[in-house]
Amino acid sequence: MKIDPDNKADLSAQIAKAIRDAIVSGDMIVDERLPSEAELADQFNVSRPTVREALKRLAAQSLIRTQRGAFGGAFVNRLSYEEAYGQQITTATLLLSMNGISFDVACEARYALERACTPLSAARRTADILATMRAEIHRQAQPGLSDETFCASDVAFHRALVDGAGNPVLSYQLAGAVEAMQPLMNMITFTARSREAIVALHTRIADALEARAPDAAQEALHELEAYTLHLGRDVMATRDKDRANG
Amino acid sequence: MKIDPDNKADLSAQIAKAIRDAIVSGDMIVDERLPSEAELADQFNVSRPTVREALKRLAAQSLIRTQRGAFGGAFVNRLSYEEAYGQQITTATLLLSMNGISFDVACEARYALERACTPLSAARRTADILATMRAEIHRQAQPGLSDETFCASDVAFHRALVDGAGNPVLSYQLAGAVEAMQPLMNMITFTARSREAIVALHTRIADALEARAPDAAQEALHELEAYTLHLGRDVMATRDKDRANG
DNA sequence: ATACATTTAATTGTCTGACATTTTAAATGC
DNA sequence: GCATTTAAAATGTCAGACAATTAAATGTAT
Numbered sequence: 032m033k034i035d036p037d038n039k040a041d042l043s044a045q046i047a048k049a050i051r052d053a054i055v056s057g058d059m060i061v062d063e064r065l066p067s068e069a070e071l072a073d074q075f076n077v078s079r080p081t082v083r084e085a086l087k088r089l090a091a092q093s094l095i096r097t098q099r100g101a102f103g104g105a106f107v108n109r110l111s112y113e114e115a116y117g118q119q120i121t122t123a124t125l126l127l128s129m130n131g132i133s134f135d136v137a138c139e140a141r142y143a144l145e146r147a148c149t150p151l152s153a154a155r156r157t158a159d160i161l162a163t164m165r166a167e168i169h170r171q172a173q174p175g176l177s178d179e180t181f182c183a184s185d186v187a188f189h190r191a192l193v194d195g196a197g198n199p200v201l202s203y204q205l206a207g208a209v210e211a212m213q214p215l216m217n218m219i220t221f222t223a224r225s226r227e228a229i230v231a232l233h234t235r236i237a238d239a240l241e242a243r244a245p246d247a248a249q250e251a252l253h254e255l256e257a258y259t260l261h262l263g264r265d266v267m268a269t270r271d272k273d274r275a276n277g
Numbered sequence: 278m279k280i281d282p283d284n285k286a287d288l289s290a291q292i293a294k295a296i297r298d299a300i301v302s303g304d305m306i307v308d309e310r311l312p313s314e315a316e317l318a319d320q321f322n323v324s325r326p327t328v329r330e331a332l333k334r335l336a337a338q339s340l341i342r343t344q345r346g347a348f349g350g351a352f353v354n355r356l357s358y359e360e361a362y363g364q365q366i367t368t369a370t371l372l373l374s375m376n377g378i379s380f381d382v383a384c385e386a387r388y389a390l391e392r393a394c395t396p397l398s399a400a401r402r403t404a405d406i407l408a409t410m411r412a413e414i415h416r417q418a419q420p421g422l423s424d425e426t427f428c429a430s431d432v433a434f435h436r437a438l439v440d441g442a443g444n445p446v447l448s449y450q451l452a453g454a455v456e457a458m459q460p461l462m463n464m465i466t467f468t469a470r471s472r473e474a475i476v477a478l479h480t481r482i483a484d485a486l487e488a489r490a491p492d493a494a495q496e497a498l499h500e501l502e503a504y505t506l507h508l509g510r511d512v513m514a515t516r517d518k519d520r521a522n523g
Numbered sequence: 524a525t526a527c528a529t530t531t532a533a534t535t536g537t538c539t540g541a542c543a544t545t546t547t548a549a550a551t552g553c
Numbered sequence: 554g555c556a557t558t559t560a561a562a563a564t565g566t567c568a569g570a571c572a573a574t575t576a577a578a579t580g581t582a583t
Contacts, residue, residue, distance in 0.1 A: 041565070043565090043566095044336075054371070067533080067534060067535085068534080068535070069534085077566080077567085078567045079567090080326050080329075080566075080567075080568095081565085081566065083535085084330060084565095085333075087289060087330045087333050087334050087337075088333050088336065088337035089337070090290075091293070091333075091334035091335070092337055092338070092367070092368075094371070097534095098535080098574095098575085099535045099536070099574045099575065100533075100534060100576065101531090101532060101534060101574085101575050101577070102533070102575075103533080103534050103574080103575065103576085104533090109375050110371045110372050110375050110376070112376070115368050115369075115372050118338075121301060121338070122338075122356065122361055122365070123361075123449075123450075124301065125300070125301060125340070126356050126449060127446070129307055129355050129356050132445075136444055136445070136446055137446055139444055139446075139447075140446035140447045140450065143393040143394065143442075143444075144393050144447070144450060148389065151389060198382055198385055198386050198389075199376075199378070199382070200372075200378060200383055200385075200386035200454070201385075201389060201390070203369075204369075204390060204450060204451075204453060204454050205450075208446070208450050287536070288536080288537075289536090289537095313563060313564085314563080323537080323538085324539070325538090325539095326536095326537075326539095327536085327538080329564090343564065344545095344546085345545045345546065345563065345564045345565070346544085346545045346546025347545085347546055347548070347560095347562040347563060348546075348547055348563080349545080349546065349547085350563065351564090
């Protein structure tokens with residue numbers, strides 16, 4: 032592991048890259064201990080604070096974890112699904128909010144991805160998944176629910192749909208798409224009538240999965256997409272008008 | 278922005294979290310300048326190196342960028358698609374390699390997601406996208422290509438298929454799924470015969486998109502999935518046998 | 524001999540202070 | 554009025570020190 036002496040970039044960034052490459056390439060394996068900060072400082076010919084900045088960069092990506100004390104140090108971290116979910120969601124959320132992604136585009140992406148899961152979910156859904164979906168549907172039907180709680184339950188329902196496919200890689204990939212929509216969905220005011228419509232569609236989806244009927248699920252999902260898009264467009268139109276006026 | 282004095286976690290982690298929350302919540306907006314390191318050190322009542330460690334954590338997530346010199350400092354960074362792609366790919370690749378994801382599961386996820394794009398891609402593909410696909414197919418048909426180059430071209434083809442949908446959010450979400458498969462695909466030895474089969478299927482997909490025929494594209498993609506799975510299973514079986522023997 | 528307490532050494536976490544480097548705005552000189 | 558110089562502000566880097574934590578090694582008493 033060496034760094035380029037001609038490179039003008041931050042030393043800590045270069046060192047982080049060198050170590051990151053070693054991890055990604057499999058040169059360093061999970062739970063392997065990195066040299067101590069002092070040793071790394073020696074190897075790279077930099078000071079300890081510089082090494083520490085590099086290690087913190089890697090820690091921020093969950094690539095390493097550190098432990099204090101004797102026989103402590105920095106270790107290559109096994110990236111868990113939970114950690115990856117978290118990063119995925121943060122990144123996806125920021126990407127949407129910072130780049131002025133329209134409701135339409137985000138909605139299209141989300142439902143396209145969910146449709147990818149439906150056939151698998153229809154084939155594999157467990158009783159557990161169905162129970163989760165029914166429970167969320169039940170919650171959504173309760174009166175007096177705040178819009179935010181309704182949204183959170185909506186997200187939970189959709190995650191159950193995705194998890195039903197029984198493919199952890201799919202679940203990971205979709206976590207970002209589903210969760211990142213929440214801030215956009217939270218802008219919507221859900222009337223009693225729209226909630227009724229959504230609950231009905233959710234029920235149709237759950238019924239279809241229970242019956243292992245992919246086509247029926249797909250159709251209901253399509254209708255849900257159209258309806259969500261409709262709600263979102265109303266909100267966006269109102270917001271734009273408000274902006275124009277005041 | 279405050280930190281909990283009772284918290285035993287690293288100060289730099291706490292400070293990073295406080296600033297990250299301010300960014301994600303929209304409390305700090307894109308291109309807004311953070312206080313200088315000295316000011317932050319004052320505010321949080323810590324030393325400058327500690328603040329710097331926190332800032333490096335945020336920089337590793339592309340949440341901030343720093344600029345040296347007078348009127349420089351740390352600024353909230355607009356997360357670009359490219360930066361997000363990069364992180365997405367690193368994370369997805371590590372997640373697969375570190376958690377012993379089987380070829381089957383990764384393959385299923387990848388093709389399920391790609392199928393989500395096909396109808397959109399058939400409707401919207403530009404001449405540009407088609408040209409890219411044709412160029413990659415042409416490259417793949419050339420004799421004497423190394424397996425790795427063939428794989429890289431395969432990835433480029435699939436990314437064109439995804440980009441054809443004209444939805445940047447989809448492209449972002451799928452970058453990880455498509456690229457993370459490459460290390461697994463690289464384990465495959467592509468015989469002349471298998472390359473022929475793959476090129477033929479790629480051609481069918483490109484033809485279908487050109488004709489704006491989603492169903493034909495979907496069918497070819499299904500066959501490609503089955504074929505890829507077949508190749509992958511052969512490799513895995515051989516590898517497992519080698520392991521058992523020696 | 525075993526259980527428990529103590530010491531010790533290794534390592535990360537944090538602080539202080541200094542200097543180097545980079546960049547821009549303002550001051551200066553022509 | 555334009556070019557050059559200067560000064561100031563900020564990040565980047567270094568050196569050295571001390572605090573806090575942890576597990577192994579050691580010692581001690583039952």
